[in-house]
Amino acid sequence: MTLTADPTATPTAAAILRRQRVRESAARTYARSFPIVPVRASGMTVEGADGRRYLDCLSGAGTLALGHNHPVVLAAIRRTLDSGAPLHLLDLATAEKDDFTTALLESLPAPFAKGARVHFCGPAGTDAVEAALKLMQTATGRRGALAFTGAYHGMTAGALAVTGNVAVKQPLPSGGEVTRLPYPYAYRCPFGVGGEAGERLAAVYTERLLDDPAGGVLPPAAMIVEVVQGEGGAVPAPDAWLREQRRITAERGIPLIVDEVQTGVGRTGAMWAVEHSGIVPDAMVLSKAIGGSLPLAVVVYREEYDSWQPGAHTGTFRGNTLAMAAGAATLRHVAADGLVARAEQVGHRLLTELTALKGRLPVIGDVRGRGLMLGVELVDPTGVADAVGSYPPDPALAVRVREACLARGLIVELGGRHDAVLRLLPPLTITDEQAGAVLERLAEAIAAAGSGS
Structure with missing residues (x-):
């Protein structure tokens, strides 16, 4: 057996992603949604091999209560x-x-x-x-x-x-x-x-x-x-x-x-x-x-x-x-450190401001959740509403919004019955400034994807 990899070499992000597509199973999930190669992370921030920084609202699908590499x-x-x-x-x-x-x-x-x-x-x-x-x-x-x-x-x-x-x-x-x-x-x-x-x-x-x-x-x-x-x-x-x-x-x-x-x-x-x-x-x-x-x-x-x-x-x-x-x-x-109360406080702010955003962007059908476990359901407002006035889910729009978020340095994943729900799971250590940035980038992404730009 011959080992050809040089442990001192630093492979490019493109090479790593290419090898992942070839070597790993077709059951890959998050890797398909986020074609980035993280090299460093701290708190809510993830840095890719290309030097770009992202705010992580996925948090290992809720695993990282304290964010990445918390000192404790x-x-x-x-x-x-x-x-x-x-x-x-x-x-x-x-x-x-x-x-x-x-x-x-x-x-x-x-x-x-x-x-x-x-x-x-x-x-x-x-x-x-x-x-x-x-x-x-x-x-x-x-x-x-x-x-x-x-x-x-x-x-x-x-x-x-x-x-x-x-x-x-x-x-x-x-x-x-x-x-x-x-x-x-x-x-x-x-x-x-x-x-x-x-x-x-x-x-x-x-x-x-x-x-x-x-x-x-x-x-x-x-x-x-x-x-x-x-x-x-x-x-x-x-x-x-x-x-x-x-x-x-x-x-x-x-x-x-x-x-x-x-x-x-x-x-x-x-x-x-x-x-x-x-x-x-x-x-x-x-x-x-x-x-x-x-x-x-x-x-x-x-x-x-x-x-x-x-x-x-x-x-x-x-x-x-x-x-x-x-x-x-x-x-x-x-x-x-009072992070339970912090999750309630920041979650309430996000829920309130996202609900207000719903009034300006008709593609947002529903905003819901508890604490820092929130969902924004995207819909087709031109479709036929159901018995309670809810519009059809729009999974294609949700994919475009996820991509638009990533382009703006925000990691959010999809969920829900038709993968039409943007899920927000930031760490409990999220700062007020980061919460504001999440809201701003998410609003921009939804507006841009919803308009087709």
């Missing part, structure tokens, strides 16, 4: 490296793991954290979803699951089964017994009524379906829900509706799993998104920001469900020492 995270990593601590120990006990679980449990809502158990999973949120579903199947002896339209829970078999996206599920065999329930989505209400009436119908539908002896739904092992749907288009669950789902599941002995992979660690203006409604779930799936930018995923659940056998859900990379150190530092810094 780097210090925790360096301290761990310098200590000589083992970097990989499967699920053995370490001081770093003990410290992380302490920080994690201290950050969770007290009624849920009291007596809770933590299971370390493979390093991605999808594996934690698999673990949560298996846990509840073991505890209840049942098989099926309740999941929602618009949901995204991951790409492995069980997680994909409870995901709503048809395009990624269609080529594959069925991944399990899943009953799909309507998620309240005011702009595109599944019942065609919108507002509080749509929320009430969604809750009533769940209850009537479960209680109907001819409804075709066997008692499920669990319900899994996102408090704010991320990939589904930054759609927040109404607090009253979520409390109803908790009541319905509790009265029928159905464990409730809340997927906080993207909503956790201050993202929505609360440390954990369940705090907005005050519900106490039976399990929470956590990943992304809990690792302080490094891979880490856990399931936290009420101890009465801890009924599986040793090795029932295992994996090699459950002992990421660096991620645990970085995660503990991140959790404590978010709490101590």
Whole structure:
């Protein structure tokens, strides 16, 4: 074997991108949207190999609560490296793991954290979803699951089964017994009524379906829900509706799993998104920001469900020492530095100003979200409106806006039912100046793409 690469040479960005297209799989995603080669990053700023700087409103799909290379995270990593601590120990006990679980449990809502158990999973949120579903199947002896339209829970078999996206599920065999329930989505209400009436119908539908002896739904092992749907288009669950789902599941002995992979660690203006409604779930799936930018995923659940056998859900990379150190530092810094309140404050400003922008740009159909998890849905205002007055989504325009944003030094990604939603996930450390720049560049991009210029 001959190695031809010269480690001292600096390849050009064009060469790197060309090799990526040739070497990597057709399943590439973000690389297709953003043909740049980042070489440095700090906070919200990413610098490409061409010297251009970008404001990053993607933040590793919500992973980077503190932005890129935050000093608190780097210090925790360096301290761990310098200590000589083992970097990989499967699920053995370490001081770093003990410290992380302490920080994690201290950050969770007290009624849920009291007596809770933590299971370390493979390093991605999808594996934690698999673990949560298996846990509840073991505890209840049942098989099926309740999941929602618009949901995204991951790409492995069980997680994909409870995901709503048809395009990624269609080529594959069925991944399990899943009953799909309507998620309240005011702009595109599944019942065609919108507002509080749509929320009430969604809750009533769940209850009537479960209680109907001819409804075709066997008692499920669990319900899994996102408090704010991320990939589904930054759609927040109404607090009253979520409390109803908790009541319905509790009265029928159905464990409730809340997927906080993207909503956790201050993202929505609360440390954990369940705090907005005050519900106490039976399990929470956590990943992304809990690792302080490094891979880490856990399931936290009420101890009465801890009924599986040793090795029932295992994996090699459950002992990421660096991620645990970085995660503990991140959790404590978010709490101590007031970043939860900061996310709420800046998120409110962005939501207010984007809503005002909607009044000037008719291609903006809806602006929504919670904290620093926001969505701008782009539409074709010349199309035929639906029963609640919503215009058809315009995914082609959304692609043009994303490209126009990148040309202006702003990284935003798309999501939603038709990939027509601009998703904003800036770090919690975003400054007022950066927030203003995001608004300015986004407004320019939408105006330019919408006019065809």
